[in-house]
Amino acid sequence: MKRPFKALLRGLVGLALLGAVVALADPSRVWGQLRQAQPVWLLAGLLAGIASNLVSALRWRALARWLGANASAHDACRWYFQAIGLNALLPGAVVGGDVYRAVVLRGTGQDTAASSWSVVLDRLSGLWMLCAIGGLGAAACADVLAPWLRLPRGLFIALMFVGTLLWLALPWCLPALLRSRRFAGGWLAPLREAATRPDFLRQLVWQAGASAAVQLLSAAALAGGGLALGVALPASVWAWAIA
Template structure:
């Protein structure tokens, strides 16, 4: 489905013009985007390790980094967007002797942490871009901005409220497989760990926005940072849907829709999405190389 969508988007955007634009891309900005994209995934690996330790599962920093980039490689190669890599991370952690519940939950909550902050930053970006976005949804600018800000604030506070509910006992979690969450919510460093997740997820998403912007600048598209903080939400959410291989197709279609209010042509928007996909392919190659790295006994 994703590949069919990719072909359709490229066709509608005019393949001849698209490939002409890609051939003229600035190599230095492409390199910058690739480096920043690697930094984003390195921060993601660090966040996952912090989440696993909060839930009681131990892993070394080197193992966490290696497994994460291996998962990136699988995400590029396997259908289902991020699903294949996430399953791999959970299995890799289990094989070190960590409990199945903590291993699986560390991956699930790591993904939730990233999506939570992605939507929060996207909401703030949309608030900052209200003058351009409000006309597209046929809403009053003030009402549009106030609604977005209120929803974003509530969204940011939601995890803290839910975990405090678990901590105080008025929110009951069903099943013993959720015990690691109960223990984590009851830990004395609860607030500290929650802030670590929030800060690391913010770093990950801002680096991802910067990587997307670098690809755009390579094509001659220069927009304010607020635009990219908004655009990452629809672009990355669509890319994460388990209907494609590596997010191809859904990511490019979302880029066209997200950047249209800012005057970016379909040709350039598709090019921006494709370049971000190329960054992922490069990291997938790094992940494939990581499969060949010898694992240590303590991993």
């Protein structure tokens, strides 16, 4: 089967699945909501959502290359969006898409351990930054959370900031941990080799920046969708949504 025909077939299947989702969601109601939406905010939310996933795909590619599993930017973005589709359709939530990314990267001839670790660390990178932003979001909501925990507001904010800084510094322990000989071979070998290279700090900064951008763009997509439908939420709710 020729590649253009395959691409056309996949596009048609994607449109058919989208049509099935719309049909199950009551088309008249969906259309009624879209007619009431403000196009500018709806488009802004859509673009922010796409940008969030593009940054996620490039973050995964950078991590995979750092571990020794090479992939082009085009392929990484294509596989990432395919994985998102699998996540939406399969009952395993993010697990199905993550397994797909590891398998398809391995299928190009890359090392199995490096391909698998790229996906695992990509998820951990996102969770790492999400927790850090959550700590800052909790500090921003100190007026609500501090009384609930029966702590002075100033002490609560200080604890959140110190905890966030310690959490962000946690990956710096990885090289020292992996220098042990017990991690010299097996599945941890690609991780050990990458973590002990001189570019570890640069890669860590890139992961932190990309993960922060993903969370901010995701929040912007949520805000755009809310504003398009005329939903006005207080700042505390947006802080919770980011976290």
